[in-house]
Amino acid sequence: MAALAGSAGGLLFSARKALNWTASERVADVFAAYVQEGWFGKCSRRVCLMGREEPSFFVEHDFWSDAEIDADPVYRDFFRPRGLGWSAGTGVQVSTGDNIVFSVERAFSEGPVAAESVARLNLLRPHLARSALVSARMQHKRAQGAAEALTAMQLPAFLLRAGGEVVEMSPLGTDVSSLVILGAHGRLRLADRQADALLDDALASLTSAPAISARSFPVRDAAGTPRQVAHLVPVPRGAHDVFGDSYALLMMVPVASDRVPSATLMKSLFDLTPSEARVASGIARGETPGTIAASGGVAITTVRSQIRSVLEKTGTSRQSDLAGLLARLGATAPN
Numbered sequence: 001m002a003a004l005a006g007s008a009g010g011l012l013f014s015a016r017k018a019l020n021w022t023a024s025e026r027v028a029d030v031f032a033a034y035v036q037e038g039w040f041g042k043c044s045r046r047v048c049l050m051g052r053e054e055p056s057f058f059v060e061h062d063f064w065s066d067a068e069i070d071a072d073p074v075y076r077d078f079f080r081p082r083g084l085g086w087s088a089g090t091g092v093q094v095s096t097g098d099n100i101v102f103s104v105e106r107a108f109s110e111g112p113v114a115a116e117s118v119a120r121l122n123l124l125r126p127h128l129a130r131s132a133l134v135s136a137r138m139q140h141k142r143a144q145g146a147a148e149a150l151t152a153m154q155l156p157a158f159l160l161r162a163g164g165e166v167v168e169m170s171p172l173g174t175d176v177s178s179l180v181i182l183g184a185h186g187r188l189r190l191a192d193r194q195a196d197a198l199l200d201d202a203l204a205s206l207t208s209a210p211a212i213s214a215r216s217f218p219v220r221d222a223a224g225t226p227r228q229v230a231h232l233v234p235v236p237r238g239a240h241d242v243f244g245d246s247y248a249l250l251m252m253v254p255v256a257s258d259r260v261p262s263a264t265l266m267k268s269l270f271d272l273t274p275s276e277a278r279v280a281s282g283i284a285r286g287e288t289p290g291t292i293a294a295s296g297g298v299a300i301t302t303v304r305s306q307i308r309s310v311l312e313k314t315g316t317s318r319q320s321d322l323a324g325l326l327a328r329l330g331a332t333a334p335n
Contacts, residue, residue, distance in 0.1 A: 001124065005088055005117035007104040013046065014100045014132075027105050030082050043074045049091035052261040053274040055129070056122040057090045057102075059113050071289055072276055080108050088113040090125055100132045126271040129216060130233050136211045156180075156228070157251040159235070164188050164203055179219050179227060195219040195230060198315050199250070202232045206248060216270050217315030219252065220324045226325045228271070229270075255325075271314045279306045283319060284326035 002010040002024055009024030019040070023031045034040055040104045048063045060069055069075050069085075079085045085108030092100045104121070106113050156176045159167040165186045173180070181189040190196040198217045215233070233249045249280040270322055272280060275296075282292035289307065294298040307319065 001102070001121065002104045003112050004120045004124075005104045005106065006110065006314075007088075007106040007113065007117075008084065010102070010104045013040075014098050017117075027084070030084065030105075034078065037078075039074055039078050044072075044087060045074075045087070045103075046091070046099075049089050049101055049103075050093070050099055052091065055090075055125055055273055056120075057088045057118050057125065059088050059118065060086065060093065061112060076094065083107055083109070086110070086112045088118055088121055089260060090121075090128070092129050094129075094133045094323070097297075098132070102128055108199050126235075127215075129271050130231055133231065155251050157249060158188055159189060160203070160248045160250055162203065162247040164199070164282065174230060176219075179221065179252075190219055190230075192220045194317075195315070199230070199232065203248060206232075206234050216313070218255075224324075226255050228254055272313060274312060276306050276310050276313070279303055280314075280322070280326055281306070281308050281324050 002008065009027030011021060011023035011027065013019065013021045021031065021035065034043075044063075049058060052058060054186065064072070075085055075247050079081075084105050086106040087103050088106075089101055092102070094100065104113070139180060146256055151171055154172070155170065157170040158173060158180070159169070161167060166182060166188050176211045179191050181191055183189050188199075195217055202215050202217075216231050219228040219230050219246030224246055229252070231251050231253065233251070235247060235249055273296075278296060280293055282295070287295075289303045293303045296303070307322075311317065311319070311322055314322060314325060316325060
């Protein structure tokens, strides 16, 4: 990520009841001091990033003027004396309650992170958001092995090779035995044919088309009722010390209750923008595109375009299918 933005290094902060963080080697010592010396609690970057709903990376000038940055003690007394002082960051809220910040840190002498670099980072953001959900559920800085890591997630989860063969599954994998089929040579198939086709496409696209739009999709039972939301996340080479000879992680989040899901939950599960989440909530409540447009003060053509985007991101083909899925998502956030 840092290389894409011409930066010195990147970092990730995850905070709920406790603060966990990791950083690139080149900036690790700086951010160890940032945390240990109390600068983390004084810095307003995190608050500004988490206060923005747009699914985007932001830079300093999105929040402050040059004069304000120059006068900020965190920048003046901490970052700049250590050679840093420019960044691009984004905040992600996941349904576990964790607040996660990804950022890249650029040398002060190199100038602010350019708009073109922010655009490149934004192409990665949907995948970072999905990965954040996995990280939040792990609850460990370092897993001791694939079995322990999958157990810690407390979800039905399957480690897959590139061809879809199961390397290992979590103990809760048996809870979805009516939806998941282990075929010849350990190949994982989904009983829902539409979801199975989406899984095949997603596996094939992890390397051939990194900009794939749907790695999260509903999985229905024999009656056509959505029961799980499947998430396919690539396993990078650096994670092989935990996950071994695996290519991707397929995890399944159960669908629960009959209430309209919250906007935060929908954004976390399907990487919806705030406006897409609003439109999806309207569909779940049975509102027409015209009603949604009127209540939001936007053109109906805009709402229809947003509905098409939501259909694509949720792996559904019709508005009625989308309504059926969202009407059952409800309170899926874990305790």
